[in-house]
Amino acid sequence: MKIGKHKSGKTTKKTPKTPKKFHFLRTFLLFLMAFTLILTSGFYLVNSAGEIALFGEENPELALELDTLVDPDSPFYDAFTTANRVNVLCLGVNQNMADTIMLVSFDMDLKRADIISVPRDTYYYRQGYVDPAAHKINAVMPKGGPVAMAKAVSETLLDIPINYYMVIEYDGVRAVVDTMGGVPMDIPKDMKYKDPYDTPPLVIDIKAGPQVLDGDHSVQYLRYRKGYSDADIGRIRAQQEFLKAAFKQALGKDFVKVVKKGFEVVDSDIKLKTVVALASKALGMSSEDLATYTMPHTLYNQAPWYVIADGEGIEAMITEIYSIQPEITSEGAITTDGAMEESPL
16 A cells, blocks of 8 residues: 555554455445445434444544545645545455446535545456456456455545445345335336356346335335446436435434444444544535546457546546646646556557
8 A cells, every 4th residue: 555644744654444245245335334434414313322333432532533545646636635535445345346437526625525436347467467357447346355456446546545344234225214214216127137157146137217216126226227328327327316216215214223233234434433433524515515526437348348437537536526726827827747658549
């Protein structure tokens, strides 16, 4: 992992702890973290001593200390080290591969969250690997785990700092969605797909039209990809729509019950007192304070079907998220610093 500097000026090295066990997910399911652990209003968690005690601490420490992993050579070094943000890498794995990769960036001053989806087929060069599939970013997970994934995602997104990781149990989505009373969605078309070779066999059968998806059908919706013309990119759009709907639904439900269920199914290096601190800083948030992005990219339209990160597009996206003011030259032209290395393809 790279060595960067903490806001205090001290040199730090951020090494996320390796979880005791890795859960093998089938799909996205990371919305749980977004609306229960970072994006909830926090009112129920912070203002009720009895409810705080449900998480094992009568008087939790509400201070939030973050070690930031930032490359001093990054064109965004100043922005990354001065912004009052916490960035959480959310991973869903399927058959020991990272099936879903999302970075949730929470601005604690502006009380807003930006979620960046990174396509699982994103090209990520790894020296010493011959198999083309090994150069897809999702292939980093089997041997490297969340630490290596954090490094790969950080490098792909121009060395954006990553403070924590989260991995959620596959069956946990069913439990959490059912706990919150389902997620209202308007399904644009019938979703049908079968994979008898999956374990257990996968059956997706959702009718078109407005409905409330229960836990089972939420998992089916989030796994569906074959019916989209752009496959996984289409699935990312669907996942983001689901995330927004789930967040909006969660705002009107019993947060304590949902969060308790969340702690039963999530593996993370985030401590409980940090969760409470984040929730306290999110007071007053609404569903309008959630923005979603898909990593800017181009498609490599032949096997092995890589998704190629668009460096200029990523730079513009991060500039927007971090609200960075562009430099103005003496002639009045707008310029930006930093360039991505040319793709080896």
